[in-house]
Amino acid sequence: MASKRKTSALLAVGLVAGIVSPIAPLAVAQQLTTQSTAVTHTCELVKPWGLLGAKNQGTIVSPETVVVRYPATVAPGEVFTAYVQPGAAAMRTTDGRQAGLLSYDIAFPSNSTNLAANYNGGGSGYSIPGNGPALVDRVAANGQLATEGPFARISGGATAFHGANSRNGDAVDRWKAGMQVASNTTFRFPEVALKMRAPVSLANGSTITTALKAAGQSGDSDDPTRNTIQGAEEGGWGTERTNYYFCGSSANAGSLSTTTVNSSLPRYLAKTTTRMVTSDTLLPLAARTTNLTAEVSSTEELMSNIRPGGMNFTIRHKATGQLLATVPNVTVGANGQATASYTFPTLSNGSYRDEYEVTATYAGRVDDIESSTSEPVTVSVGYNEVNANVVLTSTNGALSGGTMPVTLRAAFALPAGKPAPAGLAIQLFRNDLPHGAPITIPTGTTTANYTFPTDTLTQAQETRTYRYRAEVVPVISGVDRFVGGSATPVAAIVVGSSPGSPLPEGGQGSVALEGFFRAPQLVWDWLTGSIGQAGAFSSGFAEN
Secondary structure, eight states, rough: EEEEEEEEEEEEOOOOOOOOOOOOOEEEEEEEEEEEEEOOHHHHHHOOOOOOOOOOOOOOOEEEEEEEEEEEEEEETTTEEEEOOOEEEEOOSOOOEEEEEEEEEEEEOSSEEEEEEEOOOOOOOOOOOGGGEEEEEEEEESOOOOTOOOOEEEESSSSSSTTTTOOOOSTTTOSSSSBBOOOOOEEOOOOOOEEOOOOSSTTOOOOEEEETTBBTTOOOOGGGGGEEEEEEESSTTTTTTTEEEEEEGGGGGGOSSEEEEEEOOOOOOOOOOOOOOOOEEEEOGGGGGEEEEEEEOOOSHHHHGGGOOOOOEEEETTTTEEEEEEEEEEEETTTEEEEEEEOOOOOOTOOSSEEEEEEEEEEOBBBTTTOEEEOOEEEEEEOEEEEEEEHHHHHEBBBBTTTTEEEEEEEEEEEOOOOOTTTEEEEETTEEEEOSEEEOOOOOOSSSEEEOEEEEOOSSSEEEEEEHHHHHHEEEEEEEEEEESSSEEEEEEEESTTTOOOOGGGOSSSSHHHHHHHHHHHHHHHHHTTTTTTOOOOGSSSOO
16 A cells, blocks of 8 residues: 655755746655555565574564655656665574574666666664665666666675575574664665656656565565565574575556656756866877767766767867868767777967867757756867976176187086987077087986086177077977077177277276166176176276
């Protein structure tokens, strides 16, 4: 016998006056109906030790009142949840026997899209090793784990005979595993939330019904399809050996709740999420062909129904937004991923690296599943610039006999994890022209100090300034292009031999400091350390 009452919950339903079409749903209050059904169980007791020393079944599971909360009406395509709470049971013995290996199977509706079965609390009177919550697994008819199995099994991780991690035989304390109940204890399996979707193909007035597995069957130790409840308890000689029991359910357990599809309500489209999962986003010029991979997922539809929608890839030039290509109708795999091969263009003139934006769009299914588009992923083709840090310093010698020596040193450092490749070198520039031969940097170097050959400057009649900088000679290694240079140049000043020779940058006069400080750019170069090393700048002036 079943009884019903109503409670409130939230259900996503979209309502627009005068329109019956797929629209985005709005969250509105909706009543859940509560139905209570008195279910009886017929069990087979298996005693491995026969009648000698065996005891009667002490776990009383019948009758029980199963309570289900569910929406009475849903729209086509709507996602909803039915909450199934098994009734109270008991371990009733006077000799201290206990039960274990308990499991309880609930059937999903046969005509719904069955999305998930989740533990929802509400159990009592049992214990599980490790004090963890009860497990809710999707299982096949034989009790074995199945990702999209048509049954939800409540257990403690170990079961009797039929199912994952099953235990049987007459070994000592074989019953002592999984969900366990102490003697003389009333217990209740926890509530299970069955998440489902009403297929858009269901006709108006179609009903979606929850049930227990093996409704209308008596329990059978040899046929797992006939069992709603499995368990074991102490038995046999004293309390050492194990008795097993297998229980089916009365026929009324085949209709614990009935949800009706109302086609006058707006159709609900299942939501999806798409993301790019391409890992090769930095491509060398020589390997511009790569796999573009995207993944679609949903909590509102099964992947088997999502897959026919297909995936589309779009490639644009990042700087200009120009559409370069589309790759349509890429097959979505069982894991939700779609992969397409694409060859990016060669480098544009004068460029060392070009960047592109790739997006993926799951196409959806008309009047059933919504499309979704990923965030763009940047894929670059060319070379990754590895910038070396170069600090150039100089020491100016005394001007003597019409010449002045300048010693230049470069402190060189590469980023962590990027040692110097073969062929890397550092070049000195004087007044923006290469000066001397480059210094080769040994392969594998990360940091080093280098001294360039002394530069001997010749005195002219007019005062002259020489500016130096150091740059890495670019080298390409794999996907990396090694570059870098000194951020600040250094300078050496050779005062002219003519007594009236002006200082550079507009200064006038002799080597005296007052003449030097009348040249603003020279003062700035000195203060910022770009004329030789601090304190040594004066050695670059002639002694007349």
